[in-house]
Amino acid sequence: MKTVITVVGKDTVGILAKVSGKCAEYNVNIIDVTQSILQGMFCMIMIGDVDKLTSSFGDFALDLEKFGDTIDMKIHVMHEAIFNSMHRI
Amino acid sequence: MVNTKDILETISMIDNENLDIRTVTMGISLLDCIDPDIDKACEKVYKKITTTAKNLVPVCCEIERELGIPIINKRISVTPVALLLGACKNKEPIKFALTLEKAAQTVGVNFIGGYSALVGKGFAAGDKELIESIPEALSKTEHICSSVNIGSTKSGINMDAVALMGKIVKQTAELTKDNNCIGAAKLVVFCNAPEDNPFMAGAFHGVGEADCVINVGVSGPGVVRAALAKKSANLDLTGVSELIKRTAFKITRMGQLVAKEASSRLGVPFGIVDLSLAPTPAVGDSVAHILEEIGLESCGACGTTAALAMLNDAVKKGGVMASSRVGGLSGAFIPVTEDAGMIAAARSGALCIEKLEAMTAVCSVGLDMINIPGDTPPEVISAIIADEAAIGMINSKTTAVRVIPAIGKTVGEELSFGGLLGSGPIMKVNTNSPAKFISRGGQIPAPIQSLKN
Structure with a gap:
């Protein structure tokens, strides 16, 4: 199962390192990363493999989203299925 | 692989445009709980609901968490209780009401619907007793929703039931007058009621349905409005309709995904997705604002019916391809107190009951959440019901009436229910008396369009 992690906020040093560090804690393998600056905002999308997750998906998602608040970034952790379902026939 | 733009679009829909799943409703048949002894029947009802729906709320929360999409309400609909009451020697329907309330609290759902009777062509055993108990039932419970079907295209309109319902609506409001007459907000009178509707107050589990199913109602007026605001500036109405279709497709896909997940995790068959645009009082989640985005100064202006007809049709066309099974009410809702734009239009006088009645001919339901x-007088409420039912009967569509008589208040004042039910001004009603028409009773015969065979 894959998850889509989006990180949006003001650009600062070390965002990628901090978020991927958190993913590593939960044994989430990052398969793909894309990042850009949209209208002055830093915007990163990571695709992670959560098959070997060390906790429940819910706990991982909640923890990462809370972690986002501590570094002033808005983080969403969502199942890939929702995007495939909405944007693919 | 999904591209960045699509991912950000989905997230923006949820974060900024109020996209959510309005309800996951588990339909449960109570036909196997019928018993001549009402206490035994209640025992079976409680056991069946609390066993079947035991995991409904936790599973929905899990899906919510995993997919990142809010599921606002978790609900249950059951077989119309009048069918169970008919078999009981001792007709004390309130016992069923209290049992349903207890079961709803045990499983933690937001609402339970099905305190209902289907009397389109006459009253069977238990029907009248149930209907007469509705005011008491809704005043003594918190989670129960009640509905009565008084007609259909196939059967015509049961005017005896229409006359009775005028009184019942009024009594329900009176018994809950200390709580903003909220009982009447949980009571709806239908013509052509669907058997698989996931939305309250009209949800019940039809007798033709399977033992247990999962039905899902989507929301998303905010998403449609935002899409129109961003992209429709230079479009003609064909283009606007296409844009609404594409947006409705995306909204419904979300509903389909949640329905499939809920169905497989609960081990319960998937019933339908209701292709709905269900507003909430939250800013930016209004059907009226979509109509205004299309080009009306205010909802209620001339042109409202045409714009709503196009919106309703486009929602269905976009949604139907996105789901394997659709049903329920499917279309745009226009509940006045639940829609910020409608509330504003009603307050300013731009929107009146007569215009709302015209709008109900082309949208999903009927006169919904209107404070009067x-x-x-009860006969005026009955006549409002009769008018609405006639629109439904002749046009082979569902229509309904959910009006709230604001006891002790009048035009210029407001009622506030809180939560999804919202608040709104008391609207003027034409008080020329229909008393003689209503007191005649009898049946308006089924129209010629019923003879399709």
């Missing part, structure tokens, strides 16, 4: 003066 507390001194409105």
